[in-house]
Amino acid sequence: MEIFWYLPTMGDGRYLGTTQGAKVTDLHYFRQVAQAVDRLGYTGMLVPTGHACEDGWVVASALLPATERLKFLVAVRPAGVSVTIAARMAASFDRLSSGRLLVNVVTGGDPLEMKGDGIFLDHKDRYDATDEFLTVWHRLMEGEEVTYTGKHIQVEGAKLQYPPFERKSPPLFIGASSAPGHQVAAKHIDTYLTWAETPEMVAEKIADVKALAKAQNREIEIGLRVQIIVRETAEEAWAEAHKLVQYVTKEDINEAHAVLDRFDSVGQRRMTQLVRDNLHQLEISPNLWAGIGQVRGGVGTALVGDADSVAERLKEYAALGIDRFILSGYPHLEEAYRIAELLFPRLPVTYSKPPKAHEWTAMGELLAENIAPK
Numbered sequence: 001m002e003i004f005w006y007l008p009t010m011g012d013g014r015y016l017g018t019t020q021g022a023k024v025t026d027l028h029y030f031r032q033v034a035q036a037v038d039r040l041g042y043t044g045m046l047v048p049t050g051h052a053c054e055d056g057w058v059v060a061s062a063l064l065p066a067t068e069r070l071k072f073l074v075a076v077r078p079a080g081v082s083v084t085i086a087a088r089m090a091a092s093f094d095r096l097s098s099g100r101l102l103v104n105v106v107t108g109g110d111p112l113e114m115k116g117d118g119i120f121l122d123h124k125d126r127y128d129a130t131d132e133f134l135t136v137w138h139r140l141m142e143g144e145e146v147t148y149t150g151k152h153i154q155v156e157g158a159k160l161q162y163p164p165f166e167r168k169s170p171p172l173f174i175g176a177s178s179a180p181g182h183q184v185a186a187k188h189i190d191t192y193l194t195w196a197e198t199p200e201m202v203a204e205k206i207a208d209v210k211a212l213a214k215a216q217n218r219e220i221e222i223g224l225r226v227q228i229i230v231r232e233t234a235e236e237a238w239a240e241a242h243k244l245v246q247y248v249t250k251e252d253i254n255e256a257h258a259v260l261d262r263f264d265s266v267g268q269r270r271m272t273q274l275v276r277d278n279l280h281q282l283e284i285s286p287n288l289w290a291g292i293g294q295v296r297g298g299v300g301t302a303l304v305g306d307a308d309s310v311a312e313r314l315k316e317y318a319a320l321g322i323d324r325f326i327l328s329g330y331p332h333l334e335e336a337y338r339i340a341e342l343l344f345p346r347l348p349v350t351y352s353k354p355p356k357a358h359e360w361t362a363m364g365e366l367l368a369e370n371i372a373p374k
Contacts (some may be wrong), residue, residue, distance in 0.1 A: 001318060002043040002350050004073065004223075005336055006328035007214075009034055009047065009054040014331055015030070016295055018247035023331055030059060031066050033333050038067040040340040041351035046225075046326050049075035049106055051113050055257075057089060064097055069352040073173060074327075078133035079119045079126050084158045086133075087140045091164040098355035099165040105130060105174040105189065107181070109265040121152075123264045127180035128152060131320040132173070134188040141169035161366070165358065176280035177205065177267035186212035189220060189326060195271055195299040196226035196317070198285040203320050210321070223324035224317050227292055228335070230342050234306045241304045244330055245291050256295040271300050287313045299328075310364065311346035 007030060014021030023029055037045055040243075047056040060072040074093070076086050090221040094101040107126045108114050114121075121129060129152035136153055145159040164170060174185050175193035185192045192209045194202055194371045206222055229244070231237040274284060275293040282290045284301070287309050293300015303310045314325060322346045329335030364373035 001314070001347055002324045002372070003041075003344070004044045004046055004324060004326040005014070005033075005037045005042045006046045006326060006332065008328075008332045009056070009059055010050070010052040012331050012333075015243065015247050016245050016292070017249070017252050017332070020247065021331075022334075025054075027059075027062060029333070030063060034063045034067050034070060035338065036239075036326070036333060036336050038352075040336060041344070041349065042070065042156070042336070042340075043324070043350065043352050044071035044073050044102055046073045046104070047075070049077065050109075051116065057093070061093065064093075064100070069100075069354055071100045071102050072097075073104050073107045074105040077106050077108070077117075077119075078130040079107065079114070079121055080117050081150070083133045083136045083153060084140065084155060084160075087137055087160060088162075090170060091141070091160050091162055094164040094170045095162060095358065097165075098358045099170070100355055101164075101170040103170050103172050104193075105134070105172055105184075107174075107176070109263050109268060111262060111264055123178065123192075123266075124180055125152070127176075127178070127184050130184050131187065134184070138169055138188070141167075143167060148351060175225070175267060176266075177270055181205040182209050182212055185209055186216055186218065186220065190223045191223045191352075193223040193225055193326070196224055196288065196301045196303070197269060197270065197274065198288065199320060201270075202317065202322075206321050214284070221323045222321050223326060224322045225299045225326045226317075227299060228310065228327050228329045228339055228343070229289070229302050229304040230307055230310045230339060232306060232342070234309065237304050237306060237310075241289055241291060241302065245294065248295055253294045256297075260297055268297060271298075275300060302329075307342040307346060311343055314343070314347060 012023040012025050047060050049056050056074045060074045090103055107130050132150040132153040136148050137148055140160050141164055145157055147156050171190040172363050173191045173193055194205050194240055214317045229237050229241045247340050271293055275290045276285050278290055284290050287305045289304045290300055292302055303313050
């Protein structure tokens, strides 16, 4: 298993729904989390995106010199940025980090947020735009000069002056639960991500994505995003889960769901419905608790229990064909240590390795910003 962690750039604390026990989430704190994760052997770290977060590219770039092995999973929003500019950013980060970049392709979620960013495409059109974006992206990453005219993307003579680390695209990830999302994943993506729904629901999604990829003569790997609340005993873990939401009120839940209901993300709707259907019994599967999803967007489920039980549940997900696990817990600094201590010895963890050295060559300045010196 490759184990990833999550960087809480939209805030962190010991409880949900209150500033009591909250962290000051500044660069110093992000550096603490990143360096802990780097030392503990996590493969990578998800840097989230959205108007509620600090900008992922700025944060990841700031943390790059403070870490040695950690890979950064940073988001690109195809409908919100030029494909050439995004590819240039990614290639530079990948090259300067000796291959420590992973790219999270994010198509949207909250229509109001997207309109604020100038994106007025509906759900299907966003995936059509993503398909065009990634078609051009791959050609740029492979060193082509690209002229392309599509419905959403148009470039003429686009190229990368400085290639990515291995002269190909950094690995692409995507989280998508809709049919158009699965099609895009099967055609372009290296790792398909799903939030932790029940094992039966996850297995159904994996089977669909893998079948679609096989039809394109491709193989695709699978990742799972899940929260973790683990302690030495089950009683301690469940007590911690209930403490996490002890300040959340019914008004908080109603207000949060009113916002989440406007999302056109199929994954978010599935997650919200899981919570709504199980409000009186939030353990929706053995050790899988949906209490966080009462007020949190994105992954709202957590594996809760003693170390042996949580490790067993993770192995059950792995048996479905999952290769990568993106974990998180509140607060994120302390829980990164706790999970490494309690779960890593019980799992077949693939620990991070130092990146390969990059061999730099003298270039000189480009003439007229286009012509390589002789």
